[in-house]
Amino acid sequence: MRLIRMLMVAVLGxxxxxxxxxxxxxxxxxxxMLNKAQTITGRFSQLTxxxxxxxxxxxxxELSLKRPGLFRWHTDAPMEQLLVxxxxxxWLYDPxxxxxxxxxxxxxxxxxxxxxxxxxxxxxxxxxxxxxxEGGDVVDFILKPKAKDTLFxxxxxxxxxxxxxxxxxxxxxGQRTNILFLGIKMNQAIDTAQFTFKIPEGADVIQE
Numbered sequence: 001m002r003l004i005r006m007l008m009v010a011v012l013g014x015x016x017x018x019x020x021x022x023x024x025x026x027x028x029x030x031x032x033m034l035n036k037a038q039t040i041t042g043r044f045s046q047l048t049x050x051x052x053x054x055x056x057x058x059x060x061x062e063l064s065l066k067r068p069g070l071f072r073w074h075t076d077a078p079m080e081q082l083l084v085x086x087x088x089x090x091w092l093y094d095p096x097x098x099x100x101x102x103x104x105x106x107x108x109x110x111x112x113x114x115x116x117x118x119x120x121x122x123x124x125x126x127x128x129x130x131x132x133x134e135g136g137d138v139v140d141f142i143l144k145p146k147a148k149d150t151l152f153x154x155x156x157x158x159x160x161x162x163x164x165x166x167x168x169x170x171x172x173x174g175q176r177t178n179i180l181f182l183g184i185k186m187n188q189a190i191d192t193a194q195f196t197f198k199i200p201e202g203a204d205v206i207q208e
Contacts, residue, residue: 026130030141033159039066040117040164042184046075051174063181065118069105070195084197085118091197100199101206116143116155117164128155137161 041064048057061075069087074080082093085105092101116124124130128143143155156168163186167179199205 023125023130026132026141027125029132029139030124030130030157033139033141033162034067034117036162037067037164037186039187039190040064040184041188041190043182045180045182046177047179048175048177056175064190064194066190066192066195067118069118070192071118072194082197084195086195086197091199093197093200093203095200097204098200098202099204099206100197101208103208138165 041062043062044060046057046059046061047055050056057079059075059079061073063074064072069085071083071085073083075082080095082091082095084091084093088105090103090105092103093099124143127147128145130144131142133140133142137160139159141157141159143157144153145155152169152171154168154170157164158166158168163184164181166181169177
């Protein structure tokens with residue numbers, strides 16, 4: 001699922017940071033930061049680069065999540081796609097292809113950054129090795145999956161003033177996807193109906 005795989009963020013200009021490699025400290029700090037946001041809404045700007053730094057794709061869109069496991073990620077036209085999770089299933093809808101892919105929210109999907117943001121925080125330490133840096137109002141986390149068959153090699157989450165600011169994902173061939181979050185609002189009421197996807201009439205359905 002290309003959309004899920006493409007979640008990352010702009011390069012951070014962090015210097016003179018204190019690196020803390022203790023997993024327990026990093027896990028505790030990340031849990032604290034994620035727990036502050038039981039709901040998140042906002043927009044994103046996404047840039048994908050190949051291993052040499054050449055731009056492959058630039059998109060934007062909006063996101064909405066509610067912990068645990070509820071997630072909606074909508075990429076704007078002309079490359080429109082919609083990713084929805086109700087905590088049990090994940091729907092990926094491509095309106096151009098009139099195609100819906102449905103997956104069960106299983107262990108492999110918990111390794112994707114989109115669902116990481118809305119998932120079960122207690123599972124993070126089971127699935128990732130985590131380190132973090134702090135400098136000024138920025139807290140930067142580096143997550144490396146413990147499993148070998150994941151969709152990315154390294155994920156960076158960055159918070160500024162306690163709010164998720166950006167993400168960076170690097171895969172096995174060096175491709176980087178940078179995501180900058182914009183206008184983020186936390187802990188506002190959200191209509192949970194948006195986290196259940198109704199399959200459009202006539203759409204092809206692929207069950208995985």
